[in-house]
Amino acid sequence: MAKSLGIFVTNPGNMQHVLGITKAAKAKGSQVKIFFTWEGTRLAKDPSFPQLAEMADDVAICADSYKKMGFDVNDVPAGMTPDKMATQAQHGAIIEDYDRYLTL
Amino acid sequence: MSKKVCFLYANPDYVVDGMRSALGLAVENNYAYGAVLVDMPKLSEHDQENLDWIRDMEGEVYSTVPANCEKNGLAPITLEELGEQLREMDVIIPFGPR
Amino acid sequence: MKILNVYRSEPNADIKKLVEIVTEGREAGEFKLYSGDVDYDKLVDMVYDADKTICWW
Numbered sequence: 001m002a003k004s005l006g007i008f009v010t011n012p013g014n015m016q017h018v019l020g021i022t023k024a025a026k027a028k029g030s031q032v033k034i035f036f037t038w039e040g041t042r043l044a045k046d047p048s049f050p051q052l053a054e055m056a057d058d059v060a061i062c063a064d065s066y067k068k069m070g071f072d073v074n075d076v077p078a079g080m081t082p083d084k085m086a087t088q089a090q091h092g093a094i095i096e097d098y099d100r101y102l103t104l
Numbered sequence: 105m106s107k108k109v110c111f112l113y114a115n116p117d118y119v120v121d122g123m124r125s126a127l128g129l130a131v132e133n134n135y136a137y138g139a140v141l142v143d144m145p146k147l148s149e150h151d152q153e154n155l156d157w158i159r160d161m162e163g164e165v166y167s168t169v170p171a172n173c174e175k176n177g178l179a180p181i182t183l184e185e186l187g188e189q190l191r192e193m194d195v196i197i198p199f200g201p202r
Numbered sequence: 203m204k205i206l207n208v209y210r211s212e213p214n215a216d217i218k219k220l221v222e223i224v225t226e227g228r229e230a231g232e233f234k235l236y237s238g239d240v241d242y243d244k245l246v247d248m249v250y251d252a253d254k255t256i257c258w259w
Contacts, residue, residue, distance in 0.1 A: 010118070010200045038122070088132075096132070
């Protein structure tokens with residue numbers, strides 16, 4: 001079985017699915033990376049975001065999108081490090097390095 | 105290894121940022137394409153530059169909506185032609201909500 | 203080439219047409235994210251079983 005899954009999140013209505021898929025993939029021993037862009041960055045303010053950041057191996061946010069949603073890039077969501085407030089290159093890393101890809 | 109990636113846009117509020125994401129993948133040495141399936145606003149000068157940049161990197165942004173091709177210079181495509189293009193893609197990304 | 207089509211909502215005519223063309227002559231499966239309780243465990247198995255997954259709107 002493939003062992004890594006990348007998730008590209010562009011829809012702010014999909015937190016339940018992001019959480020459910022991440023939890024199931026981690027239970028199967030997968031490595032999971034999630035990248036949030038545009039309106040998807042609003043999910044950084046979801047009460048369950050810290051739980052997601054703890055479960056996934058790597059969580060990154062498009063800093064430019066986050067700013068456009070009215071957030072301060074220095075306000076790094078719980079469970080993340082400042083270097084993960086990043087660029088679309090994080091999406092490129094998913095495309096390049098992960099066995100399976102989902103967009104939500 | 106470079107991959108062929110196509111973004112699909114079905115919500116006018118998500119087209120411009122979705123094009124930015126396509127450009128982001130083009131910069132990362134992928135072949136990035138987009139297809140707009142819904143009537144969208146006129147692109148700003150800055151957004152038009154992003155479109156030009158996607159083309160400079162051998163990508164393209166298509167639309168099945170003739171009005172988008174007229175006002176924004178997108179490449180016209182039929183739904184059937186788009187389906188055939190998608191068969192050749194490594195990654196297909198329906199972007200945002202519908 | 204095995205393709206998994208994941209639907210985040212009821213597919214419209216455009217999506218159905220694109221799926222028809224993309225999957226023609228290929229092995230294909232589908233998973234609905236919008237119908238009741240979602241079995242994420244099953245979905246992840248299906249994603250890994252497929253060569254490519256398309257998450258339609």
